Amino acid sequence: MTKDDLTKDKSRYVALAMELIERRGASIDRPTLAGEAGVARSRIEAIFPEETDLIDGIVEQWYAPDIVIMEEVVASALPIQRKFYEFYARRFLRDQQRFKHDPELYALYCELGEANFEHVRGYIDLADHYLTELIAQSQDEGYFEGLEIDRALTLINQMVACYTSPQMMMIVGDRLKPEKLAKILDTLFAGLSAKDGGAMAVTPIQAVT
Amino acid sequence: MTKDDLTKDKSRYVALAMELIERRGASIDRPTLAGEAGVARSRIEAIFPEETDLIDGIVEQWYAPDIVIMEEVVASALPIQRKFYEFYARRFLRDQQRFKHDPELYALYCELGEANFEHVRGYIDLADHYLTELIAQSQDEGYFEGLEIDRALTLINQMVACYTSPQMMMIVGDRLKPEKLAKILDTLFAGLSAKDGGAMAVTPIQAVT
Numbered sequence: 554m555t556k557d558d559l560t561k562d563k564s565r566y567v568a569l570a571m572e573l574i575e576r577r578g579a580s581i582d583r584p585t586l587a588g589e590a591g592v593a594r595s596r597i598e599a600i601f602p603e604e605t606d607l608i609d610g611i612v613e614q615w616y617a618p619d620i621v622i623m624e625e626v627v628a629s630a631l632p633i634q635r636k637f638y639e640f641y642a643r644r645f646l647r648d649q650q651r652f653k654h655d656p657e658l659y660a661l662y663c664e665l666g667e668a669n670f671e672h673v674r675g676y677i678d679l680a681d682h683y684l685t686e687l688i689a690q691s692q693d694e695g696y697f698e699g700l701e702i703d704r705a706l707t708l709i710n711q712m713v714a715c716y717t718s719p720q721m722m723m724i725v726g727d728r729l730k731p732e733k734l735a736k737i738l739d740t741l742f743a744g745l746s747a748k749d750g751g752a753m754a755v756t757p758i759q760a761v762t
Numbered sequence: 763m764t765k766d767d768l769t770k771d772k773s774r775y776v777a778l779a780m781e782l783i784e785r786r787g788a789s790i791d792r793p794t795l796a797g798e799a800g801v802a803r804s805r806i807e808a809i810f811p812e813e814t815d816l817i818d819g820i821v822e823q824w825y826a827p828d829i830v831i832m833e834e835v836v837a838s839a840l841p842i843q844r845k846f847y848e849f850y851a852r853r854f855l856r857d858q859q860r861f862k863h864d865p866e867l868y869a870l871y872c873e874l875g876e877a878n879f880e881h882v883r884g885y886i887d888l889a890d891h892y893l894t895e896l897i898a899q900s901q902d903e904g905y906f907e908g909l910e911i912d913r914a915l916t917l918i919n920q921m922v923a924c925y926t927s928p929q930m931m932m933i934v935g936d937r938l939k940p941e942k943l944a945k946i947l948d949t950l951f952a953g954l955s956a957k958d959g960g961a962m963a964v965t966p967i968q969a970v971t
Contacts, residue, residue, distance in 0.1 A: 632960065634959060634960045634961045635960065635961065635963065637961060638961040638962060638963065639963075707937060707942065708942060708945055708946060708949070711924045711934075711937070711938075711942060711946060712921045712946055712949070714923060714924050714930065714934075715920045715923050718930070718933070720929045720930070720933060721923065721927070721929070721930070724927070724929060725920075725923070728916060728920070729920075731962070732962060733916065733917060733920060734961075735961040735962035736917055736954075736961075737917060737920065737921055738959070738961035739953070739957070739958065739959030739960070739961050739962075740917070740921070740949060740950060740953040740954045740959075741949060741953065742953070742959050742961070743952065743953030743954075743955070743957070743959055744948070744949040744950065744951070744952030744953020744954065745945075745949045745952075745953065746952070748948070748952070749948065750843060750947070750948030750949075750951050750952055751841065751843045751844065751948070752843045752844065752846060752847040752943075752944040752945075752947035752948050752951070753847060753940070753941060753944035753948075754844065754847065754848075
């Protein structure tokens with residue numbers, strides 16, 4: 554097999570595996586995939602040497618459109634606030650569609666992701682990488698003043714978690730709206746900086762009453 | 763039984779039920795509770811006429827300290843930013859302690875809560891009620907300008923969700939820190955208002971590149 558053939562076969566069998574996951578409502582391993590595809594196990598094993606390679610392929614497929622979105626948005630000429638919005642809103646709306654299309658399948662993929670978190674980690678890191686670029690651009694324009702980039706990153710990740718976490722999608726999905734996301738991002742641009750606003754106690758308070 | 767006796771018995775058997783949940787690593791029903799307590803089923807059924815009354819008792823016990831915290835904070839004379847912080851931080855730290863003490867037990871209680879969400883709903887509504895009071899006070903002092911209270915409520919709930927959601931505690935708990943919570947609240951006070959910051963698209967954008 555040439556490398557091209559291997560890539561084609563890989564994406565074809567990953568697509569089949571995902572069809573089977575949807576139809577069966579359960580995860581799938583290489584022997585089952587071979588059986589359902591009507592090919593020898595050795596053929597599937599030549600494409601996915603380990604079970605973990607099949608999982609990698611599925612995770613890759615799951616996140617591929619997200620990566621396209623993030624790359625497009627970061628490379629765009631939109632104003633920075635608009636970039637942030639598109640960066641989150643497009644992925645959120647796509648994910649919401651997947652969730653609404655089949656909540657049980659969505660939950661199953663979440664479980665698969667949680668059980669194979671080391672495979673998902675790379676995509677989270679990639680999203681952090683792109684967000685870092687957006688934060689750097691924001692700071693060049695005077696926003697998020699005085700914050701280390703990593704500090705801004707973790708705070709933004711937490712404030713926008715409802716719109717990126719599949720678990721939150723399952724729990725409060727009906728309360729999540731693009732226009733609320735926009736308002737949250739407006740709040741970040743207007744209010745996030747190193748300046749102390751006084752929420753934190755200077756000394757621990759023993760009795761408040 | 764007088765009403766006082768009933769209340770005492772109820773809280774004693776709820777405490778026992780929670781001990782048993784911890785020991786067994788599984789939920790509990792009235793027959794098992796009666797067996798473990800060495801009393802007749804009829805006695806347990808006199809205290810908890812339905813299974814759902816036992817669940818109610820457990821949920822009540824689980825949230826009782828949170829209600830004390832919220833009442834104390836709302837009634838306190840702290841500056842409003844500090845009230846917000848204590849409102850969230852105290853409950854978060856208490857919950858984090860429960861999580862760290864026994865992550866599996868914590869996960870089990872989350873499952874119980876999800877499976878009996880109608881019992882939990884009342885406590886979420888109560889938290890929203892207290893938060894509404896804090897928002898009203900903030901607006902009296904000029905913060906969150908121009909926003910309807912319900913609108914501010916849903917936005918704040920979403921921005922602080924990492925510090926109130928048991929699911930987020932289980933997923934990103936090690937990244938959650940009181941000083942980050944304080945920074946998020948500072949951001950809210952500095953930036954949350956009805957003012958349009960430009961994140962939302964005026965018209966849907968077809969191509970960004």
